Amino acid sequence: MKAVIQRVKEAKVEVESSTVAAIGKGLLILLGVSKEDTEEDAEWLAKKIAHLRIFSDEEGKMNRSVIAIGGEVLVVSQFTLLAAYKKGNRPSFTEAAEPEKAQQLYQYFVKCLEKHLNRPIATGVFQSYMQVYLCNDGPVTIVMDSKTRK
Numbered sequence: 001m002k003a004v005i006q007r008v009k010e011a012k013v014e015v016e017s018s019t020v021a022a023i024g025k026g027l028l029i030l031l032g033v034s035k036e037d038t039e040e041d042a043e044w045l046a047k048k049i050a051h052l053r054i055f056s057d058e059e060g061k062m063n064r065s066v067i068a069i070g071g072e073v074l075v076v077s078q079f080t081l082l083a084a085y086k087k088g089n090r091p092s093f094t095e096a097a098e099p100e101k102a103q104q105l106y107q108y109f110v111k112c113l114e115k116h117l118n119r120p121i122a123t124g125v126f127q128s129y130m131q132v133y134l135c136n137d138g139p140v141t142i143v144m145d146s147k148t149r150k
Contacts, residue, residue, distance in 0.1 A: 007140035026071030032081030041146035046112035076124035
């Protein structure tokens with residue numbers, strides 16, 4: 001499972017020109033689910049992200065988590081994070097999970113994150129063409145992979 005985590009001042013998702021989710025200060029998470037991913041990957045990633053200290057404390061140091069600041073979270077499914085690009089110029093997405101499995105693990109990840117944050121999480125619309133708008137704060141962007149865990 002791969003995640004691109006962006007610290008944002010605000011973010012929103014539109015589908016067919018209608019806003020389906022919007023958040024203020026917090027995290028925008030783009031999530032890619034691979035064929036090999038399991039619920040254990042979702043649990044590990046959700047816990048790691050919930051406790052990731054990338055928000056500034058009183059001294060301006062990145063020392064606070066989204067939990068600590070009471071921030072919001074928006075999760076958007078993005079299979080293109082699993083792109084293979086070594087051969088040729090057209091990316092291959094053969095490592096991405098099939099839609100049914102991807103949706104199940106995406107929803108499980110969201111539930112795990114909601115448990116850690118003890119509040120609802122905003123989401124995009126799975127398997128929809130979306131426009132994602134964000135104001136990256138910093139910018140701060142972290143990439144995580146549940147398989148390499150680094």
